[in-house]
Amino acid sequence: MANGGDQFGLAECPDSDSIESPNESKQENENYSLNSPASPQTTTNQQGMEGIKVFLHDRDLWTKFDEVGTEMIITKAGRRMFPSYKVKVTGLNPKTKYILLMDIVPADDHRYKFADNKWSVTGKAEPAMPGRLYVHPDSPATGAHWSRQLVSFQKLKLTNNHLDPFGHIILNSMHKYQPRLHIVKADENNGFGSKNTAFCTHVFAETAFIAVTSYQNHKITQLKIENNPFAKGFRGGDDNELHRMAKLQGKDYPVVPRSTVRQRACPAASPFSAETRCLRGSPDDLRSPFSCDTGLSVHSPQHMISPPSAHYSLLQPHLQPGPQAYHCTKRKAAVEERCSPENRHPYKKAFTGDSPSGTEPYGHPSSFPLPPPPGLHNNIAMGLTDAPYTSEMGQRQACMFAGSENRLDDVNCTSWSYTCPVPSNMTNMDPYPYTLSAINHQSSPHLGEHMAHEAYQNQTGPTQSSQNIHSRQLSSPLREYPRYTPTMSPPLYHTLESHAHVRCGLSEWSAAS
DNA sequence: TCTCACACATC
DNA sequence: GGATGTGTGAG
Numbered sequence A: 001m002a003n004g005g006d007q008f009g010l011a012e013c014p015d016s017d018s019i020e021s022p023n024e025s026k027q028e029n030e031n032y033s034l035n036s037p038a039s040p041q042t043t044t045n046q047q048g049m050e051g052i053k054v055f056l057h058d059r060d061l062w063t064k065f066d067e068v069g070t071e072m073i074i075t076k077a078g079r080r081m082f083p084s085y086k087v088k089v090t091g092l093n094p095k096t097k098y099i100l101l102m103d104i105v106p107a108d109d110h111r112y113k114f115a116d117n118k119w120s121v122t123g124k125a126e127p128a129m130p131g132r133l134y135v136h137p138d139s140p141a142t143g144a145h146w147s148r149q150l151v152s153f154q155k156l157k158l159t160n161n162h163l164d165p166f167g168h169i170i171l172n173s174m175h176k177y178q179p180r181l182h183i184v185k186a187d188e189n190n191g192f193g194s195k196n197t198a199f200c201t202h203v204f205a206e207t208a209f210i211a212v213t214s215y216q217n218h219k220i221t222q223l224k225i226e227n228n229p230f231a232k233g234f235r236g237g238d239d240n241e242l243h244r245m246a247k248l249q250g251k252d253y254p255v256v257p258r259s260t261v262r263q264r265a266c267p268a269a270s271p272f273s274a275e276t277r278c279l280r281g282s283p284d285d286l287r288s289p290f291s292c293d294t295g296l297s298v299h300s301p302q303h304m305i306s307p308p309s310a311h312y313s314l315l316q317p318h319l320q321p322g323p324q325a326y327h328c329t330k331r332k333a334a335v336e337e338r339c340s341p342e343n344r345h346p347y348k349k350a351f352t353g354d355s356p357s358g359t360e361p362y363g364h365p366s367s368f369p370l371p372p373p374p375g376l377h378n379n380i381a382m383g384l385t386d387a388p389y390t391s392e393m394g395q396r397q398a399c400m401f402a403g404s405e406n407r408l409d410d411v412n413c414t415s416w417s418y419t420c421p422v423p424s425n426m427t428n429m430d431p432y433p434y435t436l437s438a439i440n441h442q443s444s445p446h447l448g449e450h451m452a453h454e455a456y457q458n459q460t461g462p463t464q465s466s467q468n469i470h471s472r473q474l475s476s477p478l479r480e481y482p483r484y485t486p487t488m489s490p491p492l493y494h495t496l497e498s499h500a501h502v503r504c505g506l507s508e509w510s511a512a513s
Numbered sequence B: 001t002c003t004c005a006c007a008c009a010t011c
Numbered sequence C: 001g002g003a004t005g006t007g008t009g010a011g
Helices: A059-068 A143-148 A218-227 A227-234 A238-250 A258-262 A272-279 A332-338 A377-385 A445-460 A470-475 A506-512
Strands: A053-056 A070-073 A086-090 A097-115 A120-123 A132-136 A157-159 A175-185 A198-203 A208-210 A367-369 A399-401 A415-420 A432-438 A478-481
Touching: A070 A478, A086 A143, A097 A143, A097 A218, A218 A227
Parallel strands: A070 A208
Antiparallel strands: A053 A086, A097 A120, A097 A132, A097 A175, A132 A399, A175 A198, A175 A208, A198 A367, A415 A432, A415 A478
C-alpha cells in the first residue's frame, strides 16, 4: 500500500470522465507506471463505470512470470498467489461505494502437462470447479477509499480441495486460469442486482497461470524464490543452496535440486512464450460469468482487438473458436512456427507479453449495466448498499462465493448466485457456476461449516452436467442461495446474470491476450 | 500427481 | 515468540 491516492486527485474528480489519465499524471514513478490505462476508451450506458481504470501492480514481475509461464501452487489448505494480485484503481467516484472482487476462471478447456521443458495440452479439462468469488475485505467501500491506495488481493488463496471449507478459490491442477477483477457499483441508487447495477471487469492477461501442486518449470521456481520474501531461505549461490539442501537431507555433500534434475536444460524460450502461447485459451474459451453478449459496452483498445467481431458475443459462447477470434500480434508468426500441429489451435494467439506494450492499454476492462434477475431487483439492491454488509461482518473480511448448480427455477433464498457460462468448448462439462454466498472464511466458524455444506451440496446436488451450454444459457440460471444463514453476511448478492445479459471485458481479454 | 513434514522466512 | 507463508524431498 505504498502508493497513496492523493497524487491521483480522485477526491477532486467525482466525475470519472474528468479523472486525469494516468498516462498524463504522475504515475510514471509508480511501479505500475508501465501499466497503461486499462480503459482508454469508454462507452456510454455504463452507469458511470466508464471512467474506471485499473493498473496492475508489479506488472513487470507478472510479466516475468508470464514470459516463463506462470504457475501457481494449489494446496489442500490453500496457497496464496505469487506474485500477489494488486491493483491501482482510478476513475472511481469518490463518494460512490464499490465492491471489488476477484474470480479466477478457466482460460480454456484443456488439461496441460509439462514435459520436455514446455507445457502442452494433454487432454480435455476436468469439469470446472465451483466458481468462487473473492470479495476484497474492504468491500464495500467508497471510490475514495479504493483510490487511496493499492488494492491488494494477496490474501486470496487457491486450493485444489473440492470440498474446501474455507472459501478459497478452487482450481484444478494442470489447468490454466485467468484471474479477473470486478468492480461492482454498490451505490444506494444503483444497488447490486438492480437494473441500474453496473460493474466492470478487468483482465490482465499476464496474470494467467497454470495451477499446479508442485512447480513444473524450474524457472518459475527460481522466480518465486527470487521474488517471494517467504522463500528467501532458498536463495543464495548455487553452492550454498546445494550445501543447504544437502544439510536438509542429512547429507554432507551437495545434492542436485530435484527441480534441476527433473528438467532438462533447455535454452529455448519459455514454454508459455512459445508453444503454450499457442495453447492459450481462445476468446471463446474465456467467456464466463461476466462475459459479454453483445459487446455493446465493451470498450476495447482497437489495437488489441483486431476485427470488430472480436467483441465476442456471449450469445454464442457455444461457437467453436473461429478465425474471428484470434488476433495475432507481431509475434504471431513466431508463435505459429513453434506450435506443434497438434497444439495449433485456430484461435491460437500470441501470449500476453505481446499485447501490453508499454504504451498499450494494459487492462482490458469493460463496463456495463448489470441486468437484474427477473423480478428480483429491489430486494437485492438493498443488500449491497446497506450497512449490514459491513457491520455484520464485524470486521471487513473477504468473502468467498462458492458455486453451485444455479437455476432460475430455484429462486427462494437469501443469497444469490449466478451461473457463468462454460467456455465454448466445455459444453459437455459442468457449468462454471458461482454462488454468491458471502462467505467469511477468515474468522467465522460457521462459515466454514457453511462452505463445507455448500461444497457437499455442490457434489451431491443435482448436476447440470447433462445440460449443455445452450440450455444453461437460455435458462438464465439465477437463483437465490438457500444455504445461507442470518449470521453470515447479509443477502447481498444475486445471480449476476446469465451471460446473455451481462457484458464484460472478457472479450477484450480474449482478443488481446 | 499429490500430500506431508520440515527448515527457514516474514509478519 | 507465535502465526503464517515459502519451497523442499520423501513417499
